[in-house]
Amino acid sequence: MKIQNGQIYLENVPVTLIAQTYGTPTYVYEENRIRDNFRRALNAFRKYYPNFRFFYAIKANNNLAVANILRQEGAGIDAASINEILLAQKLGLGGDNVMFSGNFLSDDDIQQGLKSGVIFNLDDISILPRVLKYGKPEFLSFRLNPGYGACEVGDFVCNGGPNAKFGVHPDQIMDAYRMAKEAGIKRFGAHMMPGSCIRDPEYFKFITGLLMDNIGKVGKELGIDFEFIDLGGGLGIPYKHEDAPLDIDKAAQLVAEIFTEKLNEYDLKPPRLMMEPARYFVGDAGYVVGTVHSIKNSYKRIIGTDVSMNTLARPAMYGAYHHIYVNGREDEARKPVGLCGQVCENTDFWVKERMLPEGITLGDIIVVENAGAYGYAMSYQYNGRLKPAEVLVNGDKHWLIRQRETIEDLVRNVTVPDHLK
Ligand SMILES: Cc1ncc(COP(=O)(O)O)c(C=O)c1O
Numbered sequence: 302m303k304i305q306n307g308q309i310y311l312e313n314v315p316v317t318l319i320a321q322t323y324g325t326p327t328y329v330y331e332e333n334r335i336r337d338n339f340r341r342a343l344n345a346f347r348k349y350y351p352n353f354r355f356f357y358a359i360k361a362n363n364n365l366a367v368a369n370i371l372r373q374e375g376a377g378i379d380a381a382s383i384n385e386i387l388l389a390q391k392l393g394l395g396g397d398n399v400m401f402s403g404n405f406l407s408d409d410d411i412q413q414g415l416k417s418g419v420i421f422n423l424d425d426i427s428i429l430p431r432v433l434k435y436g437k438p439e440f441l442s443f444r445l446n447p448g449y450g451a452c453e454v455g456d457f458v459c460n461g462g463p464n465a466k467f468g469v470h471p472d473q474i475m476d477a478y479r480m481a482k483e484a485g486i487k488r489f490g491a492h493m494m495p496g497s498c499i500r501d502p503e504y505f506k507f508i509t510g511l512l513m514d515n516i517g518k519v520g521k522e523l524g525i526d527f528e529f530i531d532l533g534g535g536l537g538i539p540y541k542h543e544d545a546p547l548d549i550d551k552a553a554q555l556v557a558e559i560f561t562e563k564l565n566e567y568d569l570k571p572p573r574l575m576m577e578p579a580r581y582f583v584g585d586a587g588y589v590v591g592t593v594h595s596i597k598n599s600y601k602r603i604i605g606t607d608v609s610m611n612t613l614a615r616p617a618m619y620g621a622y623h624h625i626y627v628n629g630r631e632d633e634a635r636k637p638v639g640l641c642g643q644v645c646e647n648t649d650f651w652v653k654e655r656m657l658p659e660g661i662t663l664g665d666i667i668v669v670e671n672a673g674a675y676g677y678a679m680s681y682q683y684n685g686r687l688k689p690a691e692v693l694v695n696g697d698k699h700w701l702i703r704q705r706e707t708i709e710d711l712v713r714n715v716t717v718p719d720h721l722k
Contacts, residue, residue, distance in 0.1 A: 302331070302588065302668070307629045309668050313697040316590050316628050320666050323690045323701060325592040326612045328677045330367055330702075332695040334586035335673075339374045342536065342581060345549045346574070349557030353574045356400055358534050359385050361579030361674040362587065366693050366702040368392055371582060379534075379577035383413045395419060400531070400577070402444060402492065404467055411435055422492050422531075426469055426477040433484050442490035442531070443477050444468045447511040451496035451504060453537055460533075461495025468493070471515050478519045489525050490572075491516040494533025498540075498580060500547040506555035508532060510563065517567025529573040532556065536581035540622045540671050547581075580674040587673020589613055589689070593627075593665040594643070601654070602638045604661055608669055609642025609649050611686045614679040616651035628666040630658035644684045677703075682711060 302311055309316045311329045319329055339355070346353040356377040359368055363385065368378070369392060377398040378389035389399045399419040403410055406428055412435050414421060421438040423429060432438060446468025450461030460467050469477055478489065493512045496504070509532055520527055537547050557574075564571055591608035615621035625640065635656035642649045680688050687706035692699055 302626075302670070304626075304631055307632060309626055309628045309631075309666075311588060311590075311668075312694040314694045314699045316666050316668055319590050319692060319694075319699065320592065322699070323692055324705060325590055325666070326607045326609075326689040327590045327705075328672065328689055328691045329588050329590055329699075330362075330364075330583070330673055330691070330693050331586045332370055332693055335367065335370050335583055336374060338582045338586065339371060339376065342549050342553075342578070343375070345553035346557070346576070348550075349553050350560065350574050352571065354529075356398075356531075356575060356577040357582060358577045358579035359388055360678060362583045362676070362678055363388055364677065364691055364702055365391055366691075366700070367583060367673075376582075379579075380419070383410055383417075386414070386417045386419055389419075390417075397440065400442070400490075400492075402494075402577075406431075408435075414438075420490065422490070423477070424467060424469070426473045426480070429477060429480055429484075437484065437486060439486075440488040440490065440528070441481050441486050442492045442529075443474060443481075444492045444494065445474055445512060445515055446470060447493055447495055447508065447515065449495055449508070449511060451499055453498045453500065459496060461493070465495075468495075474515055475519055475522065478523055478525060482523055482525065489527050490529040490531060490575075491519075491527050492531040492533065494535065494577075496535045498537040499535050500537040500539065500545065502548050502552035502555050505532065505535075505552045506559050508535075509556045509559045513560065513563030513567070517563055517569060520569045521567050526570045527572045529575050530560075531575040531577060534576065534578040534580065536576070536578045538580055538584045538671060540624070542624060549581075582674075584674035585671050587671070587676055589669040589672045589676065591667045591669065593661060593663055593667060596661075596663065602636075603650070604638055604640045604657065606640060606642060606667055608667065609644040609684075609686060610646065610651060611644055611681050611683045612642065612689055613651075613669060613672055613676055614681070615675060617646075617648040618679070623672060624670040625652070625655070625657065626668040626670065627658045627661050628668065630660055630665065633658035633660050635659060644686060646683075682706070685711060687711065 404424040450459040595605035610617035640652035690705040691703035
């Protein structure tokens with residue numbers, strides 16, 4: 302994003318052109334920023350541990366245009382559901398390039414997962430006998446809950462520790478791998494995902510040590526040569542302008558150091574080191590472009606926009622912060638105002654008070670920052686509000702990569718029994 306003579310551009314495309322061409326609200330993704338984010342992170346980790354690979358956690362943004370950018374860069378796919386395995390297949394990825402990290406799997410999930418032939422990453426020891434009932438995965442991993450979790454965007458996104466629903470308890474991890482080995486499974490990985498949006502490099506060192514201390518004992522006692530060890534996602538981005546970015550080089554260095562130290566301590570053959578981030582790749586490359594439609598001066602001055610809680614759920618859902626720009630007014634003096642969407646819920650009053658340009662008026666274009674991860678993917682249709690359009694920009698080119706929904710999408714799967722007509 303850049304601002305020139307007051308006008309906001311996403312790559313080199315003016316947001317006014319986006320609004321005129323595609324309407325609002327519209328999600329816009331900067332292709333070059335996604336590529337830069339991916340390469341910065343990959344280069345950092347490969348510098349300190351060359352046998353390193355990223356999978357992309359497609360849950361954060363499953364638009365196939367976006368996912369194809371990351372596939373072109375060399376990412377595999379972390380799939381949270383059978384449908385995400387099918388999305389990976391639409392990218393031409395399967396087998397060892399996809400990991401199925403679903404949780405609380407149904408028998409149907411298990412059968413379809415086995416049929417797909419991707420790496421199975423089991424969330425609990427109890428799932429293994431259920432998997433073995435239907436077949437033997439070639440490549441298996443367990444997701445450890447190391448008893449610790451963290452998150453910078455609220456407890457809701459903390460994926461490890463006693464209050465998280467994810468992962469195998471450390472007391473059960475040895476038995477889990479033993480059972481798998483005794484069942485004749487030959488290829489193994491290990492996995493963990495205890496937190497999200499972390500900008501402290503020391504965190505990554507700490508969790509790597511935690512995983513290795515659990516997995517190292519397993520490898521040593523059971524004679525398992527892990528083919529990969531996956532540290533999950535969690536690479537953070539700054540949502541607030543005063544927040545410092547993650548020092549990715551430092552994080553990579555600290556991780557590689559402790560990883561190598563623990564490989565030596567437990568006498569493990571060096572496996573591929575992996576991570577499966579999403580936010581770091583796409584979070585700051587995505588924006589929501591919206592329009593100011595109505596302004597109320599009452600108990601408070603409230604700016605009403607078409608960026609509602611159903612368009613961008615994170616503020617209402619997690620209390621998450623997203624910076625807001627107003628096109629053509631960034632140089633103006635600021636005044637405290639509230640800002641909301643058009644949904645009939647007070648949680649849609651998603652900015653209670655913020656210093657925004659004082660001249661903000663009807664028809665102004667707003668740009669909501671850091672919306673590329675867990676943005677469109679978590680949008681929904683409440684209040685009959687349709688899901689927005691998605692657009693990709695690269696230089697001065699722009700493409701519609703998902704159409705705005707229409708009323709037909711709202712009724713697509715609905716049938717009304719004859720006696721009600
Ligand atoms: C298993 C797993 N891997 C990776 C990710 C991606 O996390 P992030 O966007 O924090 O990098 C998530 C997110 O919830 C996840 O659940």
